[in-house]
Amino acid sequence: MTAVDWVTAVLLTLGALFTLIGTIGLVRFPTLLGRMHAATKPDTVGLFLLLFGAAFQLPDLRSAAPLALVALFQMVTAPVLAQTVGRVAYSRGETDEEHLVVDELAEAVERARKDAPDDVDARDR
Amino acid sequence: MTVLDYVYVSTFTMLGLGVLFTLYRLVRGPSVLDRVVCLNAISVLVVSAIAVEVAVRGDTAYVGLMVTVALLGFVGTLTAARFAERRAHDRG
Amino acid sequence: MTVDHGSSASTVPTGRPWYRRLGGRLPTVLWLTVMWVVLWGDPSPGTAVAGFAVASVCYSAARLPHIPVRLGFRPQHALRLVLHVGYDMLLSSVRVAFHGLWRPKRTRGAIVAIPVRTDSDFLLAMFSGLVSLVTGTLVIELNRNQGVLYVHGLPVNGPDGPEELRAQVRRTEELLVLAFGTAEDLEVFRLRAGEEPAGAAGERGENG
Numbered sequence: 001m002t003a004v005d006w007v008t009a010v011l012l013t014l015g016a017l018f019t020l021i022g023t024i025g026l027v028r029f030p031t032l033l034g035r036m037h038a039a040t041k042p043d044t045v046g047l048f049l050l051l052f053g054a055a056f057q058l059p060d061l062r063s064a065a066p067l068a069l070v071a072l073f074q075m076v077t078a079p080v081l082a083q084t085v086g087r088v089a090y091s092r093g094e095t096d097e098e099h100l101v102v103d104e105l106a107e108a109v110e111r112a113r114k115d116a117p118d119d120v121d122a123r124d125r
Numbered sequence: 126m127t128v129l130d131y132v133y134v135s136t137f138t139m140l141g142l143g144v145l146f147t148l149y150r151l152v153r154g155p156s157v158l159d160r161v162v163c164l165n166a167i168s169v170l171v172v173s174a175i176a177v178e179v180a181v182r183g184d185t186a187y188v189g190l191m192v193t194v195a196l197l198g199f200v201g202t203l204t205a206a207r208f209a210e211r212r213a214h215d216r217g
Numbered sequence: 218m219t220v221d222h223g224s225s226a227s228t229v230p231t232g233r234p235w236y237r238r239l240g241g242r243l244p245t246v247l248w249l250t251v252m253w254v255v256l257w258g259d260p261s262p263g264t265a266v267a268g269f270a271v272a273s274v275c276y277s278a279a280r281l282p283h284i285p286v287r288l289g290f291r292p293q294h295a296l297r298l299v300l301h302v303g304y305d306m307l308l309s310s311v312r313v314a315f316h317g318l319w320r321p322k323r324t325r326g327a328i329v330a331i332p333v334r335t336d337s338d339f340l341l342a343m344f345s346g347l348v349s350l351v352t353g354t355l356v357i358e359l360n361r362n363q364g365v366l367y368v369h370g371l372p373v374n375g376p377d378g379p380e381e382l383r384a385q386v387r388r389t390e391e392l393l394v395l396a397f398g399t400a401e402d403l404e405v406f407r408l409r410a411g412e413e414p415a416g417a418a419g420e421r422g423e424n425g
Contacts, residue, residue, distance in 0.1 A: 009132040016139035023143040025317025041352030054180035066188035077199040079349035088210040104330040105367040
């Protein structure tokens with residue numbers, strides 16, 4: 001086994017561990033937003049590590065370029081999904097207030113309602 | 126088997142366990158958004174597994190597949206999430 | 218703008234000469250071409266030309282609106298930003314993972330209001346993207362008119378938790394503006410950072 005193989009071994013193990021722990025969090029967290037944090041983001045980190053580890057097994061840099069493209073793609077799409085799910089979860093009221101220390105968005109919405117009842121609803125954007 | 130082979134096997138095992146956990150949450154729910162998140166997690170897990178397969182084979186023949194799965198997962202998840210929002214608005 | 222608007226410019230509805238219109242769209246087409254070549258895995262001239270043709274056709278067929286991109290670029294701060302975000306991603310992944318394994322039922326989150334200190338649409342988009350990419354933070358709502366970001370953070374512990382979350386997000390913003398903001402963006406940033414007391418950041422911008 002060469003040094004490159006060892007790098008791959010470490011990176012692959014770490015990546016798979018991140019992914020696995022993320023899915024364990026997906027099972028164990030009691031709130032929707034908590035599950036969302038656990039499911040999407042450690043997965044992304046794990047995928048980066050796996051791709052990085054896999055790149056070391058490829059013969060040259062040229063054939064590793066498409067892997068960078070996959071990583072970039074994941075980096076662009078993950079926040080979009082997280083944001084969409086978060087916004088929809090909030091607009092559906094599935095945020096589990098008892099697990100929130102503060103909710104300044106609810107306070108702001110409340111204030112906006114009081115100031116101008118027919119004005120913009122901050123949730124409705 | 127070299128150490129790397131054991132690493133491959135354990136990596137695939139961990140990813141498989143991850144899919145199982147995700148499936149559990151997918152079935153349990155309770156919210157539509159949970160299921161949406163799970164579907165996306167599964168597509169990311171599949172892409173991860175293909176990444177390991179690329180490492181095993183040492184060639185990038187499957188990269189097109191990775192991009193396709195990631196793209197489908199992204200579009201599908203986004204559509205489902207937006208659909209859930211639409212339903213909430215109709216009801217309220 | 219130092220470009221001389223010649224007589225040919227009057228035929229263009231937007232008032233910009235054709236070569237500037239083309240120039241503004243060229244980076245996107247070039248980027249699409251690069252992706253095409255990378256996916257083919259074969260950097261031969263034929264692939265590049267075909268990719269350029271397909272990218273041009275798709276881009277003109279889509280008729281995307283032209284968004285003026287005005288960005289600065291300071292490499293040393295960009296590097297700091299990348300390191301900061303990468304460190305954040307790893308560290309907070311570990312934190313969220315730890316909370317998922319150890320007493321997830323007692324993990325608390327928070328939604329805090331964070332007034333943004335930039336007006337640039339582009340920086341704002343990048344900022345909310347970066348915040349949502351990092352584990353444990355997530356942009357729930359972006360109030361563009363008042364310039365307030367509502368961020369959900371996951372492991373929020375103790376009475377200082379929300380402030381720590383705010384500080385972490387604002388650090389990302391600071392580095393982002395330093396790395397990619399134009400001189401104007403930096404000025405706006407300094408102005409807004411100066412007019413607010415350090416601790417009571419959350420109260421600004423919600424009374425508009």
